[in-house]
Amino acid sequence: MAGSKQQTGRRVLWLDPFFQGGRPTTQSIHRALPWMLDRGWQIEIWCLDHDEVDARAEVKRLPRARWLRLLEPLWFWFLAWLRLTWLRLWAGKWDIVHTTGPDIPGADVMSLHFHNRTWIGLQWREQAWSIKEKLRILHTMIGLLQETVVLHSKRWRVILPVSEGLAERIRPQLASEKRIQVLPNLLDETRFHTGVRQQYREAARSQVHAAETDFIFIFVSTGHYQRKGLWAALRSLDVCRTMARNECGLRLRFLIVGAGEKAQASLIPQLNQTAPDWRDWVSLMPPTPEVERWYAAADAFLFPSRYETFSLVALEASACGLPLLVTPYDGHEMYLKEGVNGCLLPWEPEGMATRIGEFLKTDRHYLKPGPDRCIHASGYAEVLDQTYLEIIRERSL
Template structure:
């Protein structure tokens, strides 16, 4: 195995810490495992028609230039997201004969491919021409198999994994001192982009329901990028002094909030896997999430608590129930340990290396 070319339309920078951080984490894990990794990534989260066209043209040119210059050294390309990253991997394969693997993360299959017949057909072409398809969750794998006629044996279910050297539990009182949280309150935490699809509106509505009916003080911390000003205004009627917003944090800081919270809440409308829920579990914090996508397989065996999406009242009921239970009673240790072992970053990396080895044999060299 020579070099692995990673293509991703999301990659973090110091100014955009959470933008595709899971891809950067996997790159680091591969390098730590001794693999030679080259990246061709877009690290600009700018939105808007013309800015997107401009940044994607720049990224596409960079990708093709990198592939051309190192075509003799690259054994396999790994594209994160079927579209648009997978399209570049397909072009690289057709131009230089370099085989590719594509990871579908959820939004590329559940949203992007459904925007038009053309995008669906492009996605199908990308998936069918790949040497292997990785789905971050089993529900997503089934969608890929049925919606795009991809053979089951060509699909692997493989999450991005969690680094348990970073995400691990400590005494919550100590963690709260580190992030300056009140010791006498019950703390709920959400981490993710503050957008409608993440269920943030239902979350703040549910929190207010809990607050009005709960005997103990409750707090909610929301950590994530807030680029949708219209959605922010929609949330305002449910925001008060007990709800705080924090900009994206580096993982070494973010883990402290996971460790300090009583319960992590992820009320997404759709979720390919739900990596932040896994990180919360690794930090020793129980999880309430919605019955969507990869969250079902991640949590349904007792590792967490699931509620229907789009239902603030049912979410509030589960959140309130959490405030009445002692942590050990609300936290199924054996189920969580099984989940963490399955999705440990080291195990994921080893499986990914095997996929690369097989995929590298599928292309021709030019």
């Protein structure tokens, strides 16, 4: 696993409130950690909680404030900033400080997974004013303030947005001294590959009682169902069911993966209202550490999200051999090639149903599934390695 260019003694500080392999902001950097250590980097991690990590890394847990609930990450960023500022008064301990969000003044590298300016507009238009949604809007507004300050500041050296689309959104906000380098989320090739269909398909389809003529669309998410387009997907498929049966000889099925007990309790009333016969063709599946099994059971990935910056689940589905039917959110350009491995859907419901119908009648027969491009753990670590070394070289000039 060791890289060819070892850089012994380089010290890096990584900052994220929850350094966990399943979180979108840390999944890639978590998997790249062993590769970075093999390249000779000495890595220290500050967080509130974490999954098991390589013993060669030093992990420091900062005090938690669970009572803050959705706002707890703000507590972490405040503590981390105080601690970082204090330690830097006495000695420059790290060669590189790398944070996973626009929250720490004084960091050298920022991985950017979100654009609060775009998201706050969508939240406002959705007008979901429950207490939980109000807290989320407050969190986004705080994030928007931090984002604006950071992107206009001259302190940051390198920003690593996860997609070309996100990079285009932030370029007009940047101080001229900053450098942007797109670094997409990595793909775990040990789990997500075309072989999973042969390995799991028969058993997974049997579990949901799928017949040979059943055509299964899969939707994967653990929350934010309105933003991610679940109800648009449901309505569009409902419109297409009769056509699929009469013209294609297919019985449409919809597999919703990732909804836990609480999520299902809130989804079912709206399912009853939106598609009263949903139990005949929709299956709700709980979160699973082996989502690739359900990709193997499906025939296409449907994800008409209103806002994403990358959508790792779409990349995973494509790697497992599923054609993609997605909307033009930020990041789709990183793995979708229209008419080759999938189809772009309009956000407008009638147009979405029409495009899904065209896919069922024609496109599904000639599409060649597979991601347009992707990066694995070693490649992700190589980009980080070169980015860090370039910053260090610039300082020495």
